[in-house]
Amino acid sequence: MDHLLTYLIFFPLAGMLAVLCVPSSQPKLIKQVAAAFTVPPLLLAGWLFVVFDRTQAGFQFVEKYSWIPSFKVHYFVGVDGISITMVLLTALLSFLCIFASWGIEKAVKGYFALFLLLDAAMMGVFVALDFVLFYIFWELMLLPMYFLIGIWGGPRREYAAIKFFLYTMAGSVLMLLAMLALYFIHPDPNMHTFDMTQLIAYGSQGVYSVAFQRIVWVALFIGFAIKIPAFPFHTWLPDAHVEAPTAISVILAGVLLKMGTYGILRINYAMLPNATSEMAYYLLGALGAFNIVYGALCAMAQTDLKKLVAYSSISHMGYVMLGMASFTQQGIDGAVLQMFNHGTVTAMLFLLVGVIYDRAHHREINGFGGLASIMPMYTGVTAVAFFAALGLPGFSAFISEVLVLLGAWEKYPGLTAIGASAVILTAGYMLWTMQRVFLGKANEKYIQLPDISRMELFTLAPLTVIVVVLGVYPKLAIDLITVSLGELLKGL
């Protein structure tokens, strides 16, 4: 199909315009219109999954149109193994989060319009192959997120929103300079380009000096590390995740965090190979292992359920970093697979936290107890999510974590040992939380709590299915990514 990727980006934009045209007095209609406009991208994503050529390493469904000829900026989109899982994840989560947002009462029109704009921007980031286009979509995410957290969030939403915004913007301005540096550094002015495929080619041809690569690598890395989030640039995450409304937390954790590692793979790894080989051990490997342990320890200390899940996100993203640093096919396959798996598992976790928050209006772990007897179905789904998160075999996260650890073991046994030991910590806090919230004597206050509703189950079901299926038959996902990643590794 022609223009598949353009449709993926512009359906949500069209949806935003449609939502803006619906009168504010009809919130139900607004929600239905918004949902309707996320269905085509989901179907297109499914189609993409079917027709994607798994044997080809290069970009597929490429569209390139001249946009600003005088500055050599093109509308250039394409998808390859690195980005396809992210495209699928974005389409799925956007669709599910519309339903997770069904309970929004305040300023419904604004919420869904901003959400659809965010959706379009996220999709654009993953498919953009022109650096200016990539940058525009990247920055375009910031404003809707600010409002979505700041208006519809929790008690400390203003602080969380501005913190998120300024932190991310700080990283992006460094990315802007790096982008311009990459454009102008080529000695031949005719070869100046924003085209990422060209820049990747220059990188492999050795056009950039090592000193230049190092500086640009670090500048870009800071921007991406803020997103991952890597310690010590992670302090925005607990605030933003906790204060954001449920659906936005899902999007934040499920998709936005992956943009950091995606950026590193697409830009740092591909375009700056020498610097990557030098810096990956410290800045990705060691930092990743630290993330894993740090996130797990912080999660263990939390009493707020949502904050616990937020810190567990930091921990799981550490596996991605560690896998990326290993420079082995298994490690990097595991890393990209973990990006997808973490997206689905964390999405489930945040949705589940949202369920209990909607009912009890607090998230204190110690404030609950014995929910298993009050809300059995909810407990069942949560159990699946928790066990998936801690990497139990049979669920997808196990596969990706194992691949990462196997891949990293060859290169960095020390870091791998640290990472593997954190599995115990993860199991520790997950099971302990399970015990405190669900097991034991039923808390009198919540005897009357209704069980999980059908709409909530509807948002959780697809994710559960994916988590289980990929846990048993991961080939479905690994096939998509492995060839492109192999190509990426060859350059390093």
Added chain:
Amino acid sequence: MDLGNFDSLGYILPELILVGTIITVLLADLFVDDKDRLGEIALAGTALALFGLAMVNGNQPGWLFSRMIVHDPFAVFFKMVFGLSALAAIWMSLGSVEVRGMNRGEYYGLLLSSVLGTFFMASAANLLMAYLSLEFVSITSYVLTGYLRHNRRSGEAALKYLIYGGVASGAMIYGMSWIFGLAGTMDFAGINEALRQGEPNKLALLIGIVLTLAGLGYKIAAVPFHMWAPDVYQGAPLPITAFLSVGSKAGGFALWIRIFYPALSQPAGGGNWEFIAGVDWPQVVLVLSMVTMTLGNFTALSQRNLKRLLAYSSIAHAGYMLMAFVVLNNEGLVAMMFYIVAYYLMNIGAFLAVMIVANQTGSEDIDTFRGLAWRGGVAPAVAMTVFLVSLIGLPPMVGFIGKLYLFAAVVKQQFYFLATVGVLNSLVSAFYYFRIIRTMFLDQPQGNEAPLSVSWHNGALLYGLSVATIVFGIYWEPVIGLAARSLRFFVGPV
């Protein structure tokens, strides 16, 4: 082409139309009762002048009025910007409650005179003309600033402006006299020739240039000549503030380019310009640019009055635009010209939004914006957000594209430190612009404010400017093409 006085008249059709409009407005003031008509006459006259500009656009470039002014694409571009600023200022004046209480005949007359002065600033070809046009704009601006007769702040602002402007232009004419002394002529082409052929004393030339910079820096409100800007922007009536911040500033930049590029430097091929070795004025501008950006942004952080905050933000934006002068090549100038158009859109828009709220509440403090989105002012709040995001320099607004081009020009010449200071300043500016956005959207209204009403008049301009900000942020090729094509100076018969 070197024309005398009578032959040149055909080439200054826009200026003649403006003069005609001024006279018509002043005369009509005697006969017309509904003073809004005067504004409409002024509006029509300015539109006609822009139309006249389009007509003279195709004329052959050359000297006019015995080499006093010049007609070339560069002048036409800036005259277009000034004309649009005037249109916006007059439109805003028609919708402003403040202006309603004034003597409007002279008000519009003075405003149009100021615009006329800026037209001559853009086409000056002689030091004397440069000075005269700058003074013309300044003096009319002084009066317009103090126009709110019973407002103490307005009077104070006008006096400060007058004194400051007097000192600055005194310094400038002194510097110009040194340049005249070294070159032997006031004509730009002649100066260029003399400086190239002769062996001017480098120190004397540098002093002359730095003193001339005083006057030009004052006009664009660059540090350390910026002290007048916050008080003047706060005290003047809002439409005048909007015009000062865009039209007058653009005039300063146009004159700066006129003096420094065709007059003092010579093209060195490949779009670069070179200056006499040993007189390193770009270094001076580099320091000025960094200091201006930083001071403007950091001082704006603590402002509570929106006009004052936007004044400091104007100072900061002048700093960004000054970056373009450091690189000494055409790309920087094109980036600067693009930025002026982008700046026009977003700054007028921001002042318009402030005016819409001030019209109803009478206050320009940030607290009047509290919960604007929740008390019937969603449209102004969203539009203000568009303008503020553009001022920060975020996609998909035109302000981002402007900054992109400026930073590209700077990075290309490997001024990495300057570029880093620039982007970090953008980040700092996000703090205070976002404070306004937060107040509009995230804070709840106090409860006793009336719902905001926006006249169709102001609403139309607001809508137009915000749409333009977004559209040009997505597809900016026409504007950058226009700027690139307009960067052609007439420096003499080749």
